[in-house]
Amino acid sequence: MTEQAESVSEPARGSVGEPEGSRFARFFDAQGSVRALALLRIAVGLITIYHLSYFFQLATPERYFAHGFYVPFFESWPVLSLDDHRSFLVVAVLSAGLMTLGVFTRVSTALTFALVTFNIMSNQIFFHHNRAFLMTHLFCLSLIPCGRVLSVDALVMKRRGAPLPDRFALWRLYLFRALACTPYLASGISKLIDPDWWSGLVMQRRVLIHGHQAVRHGVPQGIIDALASDAFSGVWWKVVVLTEIFIGIGYWFKPTRLMAAFMALGFHFFIEVTSVVGVFSYLGVAAILVWVTPATRDRALIVNTQTARGKRAKSWARAFDWLARFQVEERHDGEDVTLRDRDGTEHVGARAMHMLATRLPLLFPLAAPLRARDVLRAIREKA
DSSP: OOOOOBOOOOOOOOOTTOOHHHHHHHHHHOEEOOHHHHHHHHHHHHHHHHHHHHHHHHOSTTTOGGGSOOOOSSTTOOOOOHHHHHHHHHHHHHHHHHHHHTSSHHHHHHHHHHHHHHHHHTOGGGOOHHHHHHHHHHHHHHHSOTTSSSSHHHHHHHHTTOOOOSOEETHHHHHHHHHHHHHHHHHHHHHHTOHHHHTTHHHHHHHHHHHHHHHHTTOOHHHHHHHTSHHHHHHHHHHHHHHHHHHHHHTTSHHHHHHHHHHHHHHHHHHHHHSOOTTHHHHHHHGGGGGSOSOBSOEEEEEETTSHHHHHHHHHHHHHOTTOOEEEEEESSSOSEEEEOTTSOEEEHHHHHHHHHHTSTTTHHHHHHHHHHHHHHHHHHHO
8 A cells, every 4th residue: 555645735726706815815725745844954954053163163262253353233232251152052053953853843943043143143244145044044944844754753743643744834935935046046136237247357356366276275277277268257157147047047947947956056066166155055955955846755656676677766765765755666567667757747767767866865966967868858759
């Protein structure tokens, strides 16, 4: 017996003559699975602990911000002594740890958001786009009951015979998505309308000024010269700006969502190896989970357990289907692997394996190009 699929309750389109107020109410009543955001909660909790580790490094008499120049966001903002600040950071790490494990999840997530925000607001110099992005994630997660699955809370309630429902109001997810794509659109559009950025002049100057540091670390001088050239700067940085804008827009549409996610992986890898951006890249990769369709067991994976490929597909689904996307059905003849999508479309053989892998978070970066090739081949075959 396979587990029943949990479909998403999409906002109703409404019938002719239906009052606008009714459609508005239905939008806020729409329900979906919280599982992807529960996985995101774990990732953000770990990223928060990494974020706080930097402030532990500053919590010394020589480096503590309150022992020198600082500007809190508000004049009356309380500033902790060094000893109190150390204790504060310990509490913040413990709260982030409880959030990661899913212990008193709603409380620990809200507390983690409050503590991280308090720390950043203590000094305007602490405020960067990457930390604002972290605050956004913590705020949105605090609004969502993301401890209903993949948490100690859920495990305790299940053992008590009262499992928590894997459902939540989707308007919170839409708010999260709107805030998650804002950095890409704000950054990309601001660079698009800035002539120095669009022409590549800003980054060309940075390479010229700081290129010698890369050379000292072993980067060949020829590569630095190529990066600083007018031809490279005039083209490459336009590609980067357009990539940011595409990610911010492409996430919103199903035909381009997987492409936007794959480009986001490449984009964050590129800026991580070329710039110091704190936790932004880690958050950008983790935030791909915000765009996962909020439904579980909405696809069927039918495997022939007598074949090597069928056994491999079954093991992949068991080990890596953290989002519970597949109902796995076994058979002993026929195609080695068949994947039935939520719209009824069936994929078999290698194409089914590629489709399967793109829906498994750990395998997605490797499988996305193969899936794109399959889609292009299918388009050519239809033509």
